[in-house]
Amino acid sequence: MAFQYLTNASLDDARKEYFETLKNGNFGASSETVPVQQANGRITKHPVYANICAPHYLASAMDGIALQAKVTFGAGETTPVILTQDQFTVVDTGDPIPAGCDAVVMVEDVIYQEDGTVKLFEAATPWQHVRQIGEDICAGEMILSTNMKITPASIGAMLAGGVMEVEVLKRPVVGIIPTGDEIVPPTADPKEGDIIEFNSSIFSAMLNEWGADAVTYDIVPDKYDLIKAAVLKALDECDMVVLNAGSSAGREDYSAEVIKDIGNVLYHGIAIKPGKPAILGYLGSKPILGVPGYPVSGILVLESFYKPLIDLWYNRQEKGNKVCKAALTKTVVSGLKYREFIRVRLGMVGGRLMASPLNRGAGVVTSFMKADGILEVPQGVEGYDAGAEVDVKILKAEEELSNTLVAIGSHDPLLDEVMDMLHIRYPDMYMSSSHVGSMGGIMAVKRGETHIAGTHLLDEADGTYNYSYIRKYFPEGKVHLVECVYRTQGLMITPGNPKNIQKITDLTNEGVNYVNRQKGSGTRILIDYLCKQNNIDPRQISGYDREEFTHTSVAAQIAMGTADCGMGIYSAAKLYDLDFVPICLEQYDLLISDSAWETPMVKALLEILKSDEFRSRLEALGGYELKNPGTERKF
């Protein structure tokens, strides 16, 4: 097989060829012998046969007396039989039946007499209350067949059958080699330019869940010889190798070269997004997978190749995740050249499953954490329109999706506190929130994509919040507006306020860099209004086009010194110890769709808003004023 540099092979073809190649190299599980007690969840290598019978002797199934049944024949209510001491033996449950005996009479049916004899009013039938040898298992019987998962009950059956050790499939050992000059081990205090190496921790946990043991090697700098030495060591010690980062075709990307040098590269470049620069390498039966450095790309490549490869190792047929129909909430555009995997949030709203695409950045690991499902856009398809019905691979239990309160709208950290309280109080309920701004939230409610939406939209005409927007977008009503909080909006400023920003008009000062919120957010509408009120042309404000999606991310930019000032709520400024110039107290409400209004989740939400705990949590965040949270507004 010729080395193909940055190919664009289709995932299915490449995988098939890769697996065939490895199978020809005799890829598959070896076995090891383990004590039966430690074998739970392991897979049998061979059939397991019983060594002894269980029970291994004729045993009494009751407390009572053992005897020969025929000595009781003729006993009846009026014709009791008297047995002398040499005709019976007292037995407890589990005791052996003495030689010559073939039945047990329960203690309740035995009348002990003073002279040591016993009286019986009923005849025994042969073998009554006797556990026959092998009642449970006979020696030589197959207890488990090949390739079966060992369960707690089968551990018991093996031990009962005298099987003390069992040959099971070895768990594959996967060696993970992180590479890169900028890469540093996880730390809470990274320097600028340090890239925290958390991929191997994610990969280890994933591999463990698939039935493999992961070994993570030390980070290897971008030096050809060092990488080569690391791969050789891993090949020696492991069954499978992951070479992380260095899989694209950039300046210091040696992975493909090293693998080609040591073994073979079947493909370099797979037509998937993210994950394209994957390298399918191997030496004999040992796969060496080159995985891109961005975490989301790496996760996807590992899932695409090593998950099914571990199934192959165990010769097991794993059923994939369930695929369901869902309605897309946003248009998705995809490249024709790739099969793209898009992570989505799912919500069951008004009986429809709605799929909202998450951030597609390959570096955004939280998008994988938050994903409820994966939408695949096949190669050759340009994408899907908003509202389209698409197939989505479900990553969570359907019950969990049905019990998830969906919030799409304006961002406020209080939503996370509500999420936390909801799941503590109702362990079967969950909440997911997406930040698209107040206008985005209103539209999401209108389109039936969300149960609730945080909103704080100022009407410039009369200074009210939300009411006029709701009248406009919901002329027929059929929504509910619930009071949540009043919160302080203002200017968040570099600590110490070195550029002396005191009011809106200071934003146009020379050398002041502003960072803004996205269009459609309530905060953007507020700053636009304030500019108008102060006769400022926004183009005079440096950085007005730089858009962030949450109060927190605006605050983060200021705290890290990449901007001087931004509009946001007090709690975000407090979180980052920023200076703060209060501008106004605004009304932050929750808009709730009619179809969700009577659900247990919304009832739980209102209960939480009314609780003392909600008040005290918001006090800790700071900058909130609470009047009657959780009550419906009439307007």
Add this chain to the structure above:
Amino acid sequence: MAFQYLTNASLDDARKEYFETLKNGNFGASSETVPVQQANGRITKHPVYANICAPHYLASAMDGIALQAKVTFGAGETTPVILTQDQFTVVDTGDPIPAGCDAVVMVEDVIYQEDGTVKLFEAATPWQHVRQIGEDICAGEMILSTNMKITPASIGAMLAGGVMEVEVLKRPVVGIIPTGDEIVPPTADPKEGDIIEFNSSIFSAMLNEWGADAVTYDIVPDKYDLIKAAVLKALDECDMVVLNAGSSAGREDYSAEVIKDIGNVLYHGIAIKPGKPAILGYLGSKPILGVPGYPVSGILVLESFYKPLIDLWYNRQEKGNKVCKAALTKTVVSGLKYREFIRVRLGMVGGRLMASPLNRGAGVVTSFMKADGILEVPQGVEGYDAGAEVDVKILKAEEELSNTLVAIGSHDPLLDEVMDMLHIRYPDMYMSSSHVGSMGGIMAVKRGETHIAGTHLLDEADGTYNYSYIRKYFPEGKVHLVECVYRTQGLMITPGNPKNIQKITDLTNEGVNYVNRQKGSGTRILIDYLCKQNNIDPRQISGYDREEFTHTSVAAQIAMGTADCGMGIYSAAKLYDLDFVPICLEQYDLLISDSAWETPMVKALLEILKSDEFRSRLEALGGYELKNPGTERKF
């Protein structure tokens, strides 16, 4: 709460009261702090907030050059912009953006010139290809809320957010105390009367699967003071205690007394079968569960109390197993006083789910291993008729049930070999077989309860096998008879044949103890016929009424010396090194229902019967003659 000796409390009421009592004692998880990398699958104790932003600096998202966007303004296809070396910096993906820069131009779009300047044909927009600080996670943001399960992706998110350790719920430690004078640790060589202690191994594995750590203490003899000391030690070291065996009210059953002495007994005796003598004890917040000695009873009690109690520990709402409708294949009679849990085999036959009750003996651990489902018979219900539609709790995936070949009929060890081969060749296929004899198999096919049935029914009139029975029971045809094997039936005899048994008529000799097969089995029909042929009245044969259900269990009785002789196949005699007097070569066929005939499972079965491996496996078993296995018989 007064001590209630051998009560008959309803399961639901007792459990509710028990849990309330423990909650009042402050039962629930404490927490511990673990490194994030080791936290996969653990449950958060508190919300987890990010300590740092990810990325924590403005980072290049591409390989290329970093610059100030405004220096490129005006660039176009015909109006390139030339930048001098002080106007840009070469950056790789992940590199920090130098101070003053706000955009990155991809390397593909940069024309390097010989004098060190670069030429650009397109203007950059501010912040293009720049990963903003906190693009993934902002410091202070909630990464995970309380009581959430940590996943591989959330490990990555925590590490990216500078979180190195996480407080998680402690796994409860459950101390298991096995008691009993007859109890011995698992061994392959037990003495008569030894009861192998495998319960604690089953319990440990179950508890592990539920999220607990199990500690098994040494076996404690039936001595009050020793048991008390063991319980006190376990209470000191563990969060929950299991006291195994000694929970009934027999002579040496000290459990309840000991628990009462140390703490409290809420109930002793629950209206469930098996499992009635359970003891619900506690000390403060620590439960002490007295569990009956029979494994099936013990498993059921542990599942009924400690599984939900561990859910309560974690404050999680576990969804139970799915309940499906199934048709009962046998009448089930149950006591009115108990809620009975009956283990069933399930088979999807002709589109109907069929439930066959397994051995209800509390000592039969294999019935738990083989169980596909649990049928509950409520207190106050006498049972269900054969054919009744009942609710069954499903223990296996529905796909697995749909892909399981069901065999109900005559027993032969070759069926286990076929099962083994089937799952190796087709990892998504399974097989389950139940032994009810040839006549039972024919009736099971007729009633639509099985896909296939092993059968070897002799027609006394003409010496043929099976044909006349099938004509009689399936007058309209619509079944298929497939040739399987010819096998040697004969007399299995104690090694060395001390009682000199050479022919059928020797069975009536003084001192010869016979062990028989159950009525309706092909082997019983054969011995009945042989008796008639030899003018023997079966009542003359000692032990003719002692019935076993398989060839192997008959052989086991002879091998263990509880009988001298029994009728069976050569392979069973060989397994136990018994003497063997061959009597005849009989035809063992497989009857296959019409609805199963075209299924992939039956096709796979026929392929296996025709295979060389089947031949060689049967050669190893011995006593079989193969002609054209796997071909349909025309008669």
